[in-house]
Amino acid sequence: MAASIVPEYPPDLTPEQEQYLLTSLNDWSIANGLAVRPSPAFVPSEQDPAGVLAVTAPVTLFPSPFPKACFEEARAIQTAYNELYAAIARDEEWLGEVIQELIEVDDFIAKLWDVHLAVKKEGYVQDLSLGLFRSDYMIHVDPSTPDAAPELRQVEFNTIASSFGGLSSQVSLLHKHLLATTAYPPHPSLTPSALPHNPSISGLSHGLATAHHAYGPSVSTPPLPTCILIIVQTPERNVFDQRHLEYALTTHHHIPVFRLPFAHVLTQTHTPPTNPLRPLTYTPPHSPSTPYEVSTLYLRAAYTPAEHVSFPTAWRARYHLERSRAIKCPSILTHLAGSKKVQQVLATPIASSSSSSSSPTLSPQSRQQDHQQQQQQQQQDHLTRFIHHPPTVARLRATFAAIYPLDTSAPGLTAKAIATSPAQCTAYVLKPQREGGGNNIYRGAIPGFLNGLRDAGNDDDSEEGTGDGGPQDGAGPDAERKWRGYVLMEMIEPPARRNVLVREGVVKTGDVIGELGVYGTVLWRAAGWGGAGAGGLGTAARSGGDGDGGGAVVLLNREAGYLLRTKGRESEEGGVAAGFGAVDSVLLVE
DSSP, rough: BBSSSTTTTTTOHHHHHHHHHHHHHHHHHHHTTTTEEEOOTTTTGGSSHHHOEEEEEEEESSOOOEHHHHHHHHHHHHHHHHHHHHHHHHBBBHHHHHHHHHHOOOOHHHHHHHHHHHHEEEEEEEEEEEEEEEEEEEEEOTTTTTTOOEHHHHHHHHOOOOHHHHHHHHHHHHHHHHHHHOOOOOOTOOOOOOOOOOOOOHHHHHHHHHHHHHOSSOOSSSOOOOEEEEOOOSSHHHHHHHHHHHHHEEEHHHHOOOEEEEEHHHHHHHTTTTTTTTEEEEEEOOOOOOOEEEEEEESSOOOOOOOTTTSSTHHHHHHHTTTSSEEEEEOOHHHHHHHHHHHHHHHHHHOOTSOOOOOTTSOOHHHHHHHHHHHOOOOOOOOHHHHOOHHHHHHHHOOOOOOOESSHHHHHHHHHHHTTTTTGGEEEEEESOOOOSOOOOGGHHHHHHHHHHHHHHHHHHHHHHSHHHHHSSSOOOOOGGHHHHGGEEEOOOOBEEEEHHHHHHHHEEEEEEEEEEEEEEEEEEOOOOOOSSTTTSSSSSSSSSSTTTTTEEEEEEEEEEEEEEEEOOOOTHHHHHHHHSSSEEEEEEE
């Protein structure tokens, strides 16, 4: 474990100080919407059958120290990340090639791609796309280098349902309030100037409002008022996080906003069969005489396989939304661009004939030197297909973590050897192509998990039948084909720090680690779309080329605030909604 960023932090509390802080925290949080619905483990459903209760969201008692230089760099490069992933979503050919091997082993990814192809065949009718993105980082301090400087390392890039933009603004205000009211004991690091402003509510709502206005007037006959429609899960414990964005849109932008459970899409929305522009009409059940045309679809649901099997028409609902004229946040292609496989491919340079692929068996210092040598030998890699400014490429690449495929390439074969070795896997995490917490496999659990996938692959092969019973030793390449749906990432080594986590009335003090997420908003208009009848856009995305979007126009590209999530060091996962962490705010330190 690396040394602490700020020694003797947070300050010790007397019982009276702790009680005063907790009372102030809980009262301020409920008064200002820093809240969630209680979990059934905390409040059984029979005690709250109507689901009306709320509790303080999981939060930290103190803001957490974070290196100022890393924080500023993460925010500064967010617009470059927005540009990168918007370009990836526009480049259908490149994206299709990257996820092809996922399609062969991951039914969920395959069905998402099928939806895209079905709409493409019919002809897309909307060339605008909106991304509300979040790039997640941890601070890495090389344990092998004395006095190593902290560095940013990207954990993942989120392109769908990037949550906690509402609550993250509020927890920043909470910590400012506790400091301003002298609830905190004195500490030299706890100063107002060290608590940065967090504009995530205003930034994300501005992105949605920009898309709404870019949609233009109604194309329905007769014209209808337009609205933003949020597709949600039900029940949704994190409803207040979403409500903050909704209220900002109605209060500050004067835009009607409605919430619709994913399971009700087909019963409460429709596209007129006689209108070739396919406007999406939503009729609120509480006001059936006032239908609306949906300008923007904001998906806070429909990102997990479980949601798509929870009701029989789920995939038809996803297709229904995608084919409509509403601006999607995100579109299917943008959703797919956020897969871990894309992150891995971007971080892995294209192998050239004059250089060998970087091997994860090398020491971190040797691997970095080998990586730099390959960079000099190669004229192009995947990243430079989309970003053409060399200094920006260098800044993005500096945030990449070591991440490898589990395929038959040279890095993939080496990664397989590490992942199946009980001695070597302890420095790695195995990641599937999934959003939300609780999906990763850590350290010593990796070999057994992969062996289970291999055994399942053998069973599948035997069921298909080859006349001779199929492979018998479990070592054939087909038996490991499901491994291609995962990537292997080297664990990031964060510096030591302590904080107090407050979750459902339980107060826990101890060693913690944090994950910084930076939000971004980007709205773009794709180019190179063919015709498909009156107003139709034919082929859905630019196919081929060098990743420049074929003349695509970016209408909005902004950084939009931040999220800090903190968890106990003993916890591998960090998802707040999944029950692993707490919402935090940044205390800037030099």
